[in-house]
Amino acid sequence: MANTLDQLVEQVRENRIWRSIFRSGTGASNLHRALFVQQNVFLHLFSVKARKRTVGFSATWYLGAMTFGTFLILVITGILLMLYYHPSVPQAYADMKDLQFVVSSGVFLRNLHRWSAHAMVFLVFAHMFKVFYRGACRPPREFNWVIGVVLLLVTLLLSYTGYLLPWDQLAYWAVTVGSNIASAVPVMGSKIRFLMLGGTAVNANALLRFYVLHCVILPFAATLLVAIHFWRIRKDGGIYAGEPAIEGKSE
Amino acid sequence: MSDPKDFVAVLDSDARRTPRRIACITKRTSPQVRVKDEDRVMTYPEVFFRVAVAIEVLAIALVVISLLWNAPLEELANPMHTPNPAKAPWYFLGLQELLHYFPPVVAGVLIPGLVVMALIVIPYFNINVEAEGLWLRNRSRRLRIFGIVVVVFCIFLAVFDVWVALVPTIIVAAFMLLAARTDPQTAQGFKRWLVGKPLSFWIMTWFLVELFVLTAIGTFFRGPGWSWVLPWRA
Numbered sequence: 068m069a070n071t072l073d074q075l076v077e078q079v080r081e082n083r084i085w086r087s088i089f090r091s092g093t094g095a096s097n098l099h100r101a102l103f104v105q106q107n108v109f110l111h112l113f114s115v116k117a118r119k120r121t122v123g124f125s126a127t128w129y130l131g132a133m134t135f136g137t138f139l140i141l142v143i144t145g146i147l148l149m150l151y152y153h154p155s156v157p158q159a160y161a162d163m164k165d166l167q168f169v170v171s172s173g174v175f176l177r178n179l180h181r182w183s184a185h186a187m188v189f190l191v192f193a194h195m196f197k198v199f200y201r202g203a204c205r206p207p208r209e210f211n212w213v214i215g216v217v218l219l220l221v222t223l224l225l226s227y228t229g230y231l232l233p234w235d236q237l238a239y240w241a242v243t244v245g246s247n248i249a250s251a252v253p254v255m256g257s258k259i260r261f262l263m264l265g266g267t268a269v270n271a272n273a274l275l276r277f278y279v280l281h282c283v284i285l286p287f288a289a290t291l292l293v294a295i296h297f298w299r300i301r302k303d304g305g306i307y308a309g310e311p312a313i314e315g316k317s318e
Numbered sequence: 319m320s321d322p323k324d325f326v327a328v329l330d331s332d333a334r335r336t337p338r339r340i341a342c343i344t345k346r347t348s349p350q351v352r353v354k355d356e357d358r359v360m361t362y363p364e365v366f367f368r369v370a371v372a373i374e375v376l377a378i379a380l381v382v383i384s385l386l387w388n389a390p391l392e393e394l395a396n397p398m399h400t401p402n403p404a405k406a407p408w409y410f411l412g413l414q415e416l417l418h419y420f421p422p423v424v425a426g427v428l429i430p431g432l433v434v435m436a437l438i439v440i441p442y443f444n445i446n447v448e449a450e451g452l453w454l455r456n457r458s459r460r461l462r463i464f465g466i467v468v469v470v471f472c473i474f475l476a477v478f479d480v481w482v483a484l485v486p487t488i489i490v491a492a493f494m495l496l497a498a499r500t501d502p503q504t505a506q507g508f509k510r511w512l513v514g515k516p517l518s519f520w521i522m523t524w525f526l527v528e529l530f531v532l533t534a535i536g537t538f539f540r541g542p543g544w545s546w547v548l549p550w551r552a
Contacts, residue, residue, distance in 0.1 A: 075526060078397070098362075100360045100362045100363070101360065103362045104361050104362050110361075110362070110366075113365075114361060115361055115363050116358040116359065116360060116361060117358060117359055117364070117365050118356055118357070118358055119356070119358060119362050120357075122357065122359055122365055122368065123514050126387055128331045129369065129372035131367070132368075132373060133368040133372055133373060133376045135373070136372065136373030136376045136377060137376065139373070140377060140380065144321065156395075157394055157395075160395065162392045163391055167391070174388060175384055175385065177389050178383075178384035178385075178387065178388055178389045179381065179384040180389075181389035182380055182383050182384055182387070182389070183380050186376075186407070187378060188409050192409075192529075196522075196526060199440070199522055200519075200522075204440060204441040205441055206441065208441070209441035209442055212438075212440070212441045213438050213441075215320075216434065216437045217439050219437075220434065223409060223410075226407060226409070227407060227410075230407050233391060234394070234395050235391050235392040235393060235394060236392040236393055236394075236395055236396060236399075236401055237390055237391075237392045237401075238395065239395035239396075239397070239402055240395075240400065240404035240405075241404070241406050241407055242407065244404050244405070244406045244414065245406055245410065247422070248413070248417070248422055248425075248426030248427070249421075249426075251421075251422030251423045251426045251427055252423070253423060253427070253428050268397065269397070281377055287387040307459060308356070312434075
């Protein structure tokens with residue numbers, strides 16, 4: 068069975084149409100594997116080879132990879148949640164109740180989105196401290212660290228804007244507390260708060276603004292910055308491997 | 319290893335043509351050659367496979383959590399009824415805890431602004447000012463500056479009654495003093511590890527401890543009117 072399945076896969080990959088899409092072709096040589104990465108518009112963000120010392124668990128704990136994983140889960144569950152959600156008052160809250168009682172697996176969908184969001188914030192912080200304590204933020208990777216700090220802020224804003232969307236007491240008052248902090252900015256505090264909320268209090272306008280930020284502007288910014296963040300790993304010489312290996316001692 | 323014949327001992331008066339090389343080997347070190355080419359693996363499949371497994375394990379964990387625990391949903395938002403306490407999301411509770419002590423412009427604008435600025439500056443600061451152990455050079459002068467900064471900062475925290483931030487500060491400062499009082503030549507184990515830590519390490523560790531303590535207090539130990547509660551009594 069395994070043999071025939073392998074043959075089938077090979078046949079598909081040798082197919083003319085398949086070859087027109089994926090040019091790297093069949094085979095398991097290092098050249099093919101290199102082309103697989105290099106000739107794919109998404110994968111070519113990454114380098115074709117990686118230092119062996121950076122691949123194991125202890126180097127990174129896979130925290131960056133897992134952060135990206137939560138982001139993928141959030142995009143998928145988020146798009147599905149958008150199908151059931153109206154950013155209006157009080158319909159938003161009614162949609163939460165629909166997710167709970169009417170939509171198939173609606174509770175699960177919302178749970179997964181919510182817990183993944185918390186996990187993402189936690190993982191971003193963990194990733195940041197891991198990178199710092201390994202010394203991986205030092206030159207030549209210093210600008211990628213800066214992009215990472217911006218991504219941390221985008222993650223916090225994504226989570227914060229999403230917090231309002233259920234329009235329950237928890238959402239409403241958490242965002243009220245946060246927006247009151249914004250009004251403490253000297254000189255233009257109340258202006259910033261007005262811009263943020265689309266009014267002087269958390270209301271239907273604020274919900275719509277947070278919805279647009281949460282579903283369009285911030286995910287777009289995050290995707291763009293994540294792409295640059297990954298690409299910079301390759302450009303800055305791969306994942307930091309620690310101090311250079313000593314001859315005779317390593318591997 | 320290179321062939322010994324590569325080296326020929328000569329005496330020459332022209333130092334520019336035959337420069338003299340003297341190797342100084344300090345205590346507790348040994349001459350070693352750094353590897354230029356180290357082992358590499360193919361990103362596909364080695365790295366992608368591992369990343370895929372990591373993401374799958376995470377996804378399974380999150381699915382299990384989502385099946386076991388429901389996301390909170392309270393009653394419809396009511397602007398007329400303020401819950402007590404009104405809490406921000408957990409990752410902002412450290413700031414909300416500070417908001418309890420300082421005016422909003424300090425806790426809500428100045429402190430987070432400084433934190434973000436400091437985070438951005440860290441990798442640049444690390445090369446320009448120091449990447450070596452804080453106490454390895456100018457020890458007594460740095461100790462004086464450190465002492466003044468810590469005492470002034472602690473008085474500042476005490477004036478505002480911020481004991482929750484003061485205690486972690488004192489603990490981190492105690493470790494810094496321990497590192498300062500350790501002789502780098504003879505230290506072993508944990509102390510030796512501490513001695514080699516640069517200033518950026520200490521600042522970041524202090525930030526991590528404060529972040530953890532303030533967030534934990536805001537999340538678990540604050541109740542109505544932002545008064546102290548025990549999480550198992552709430």
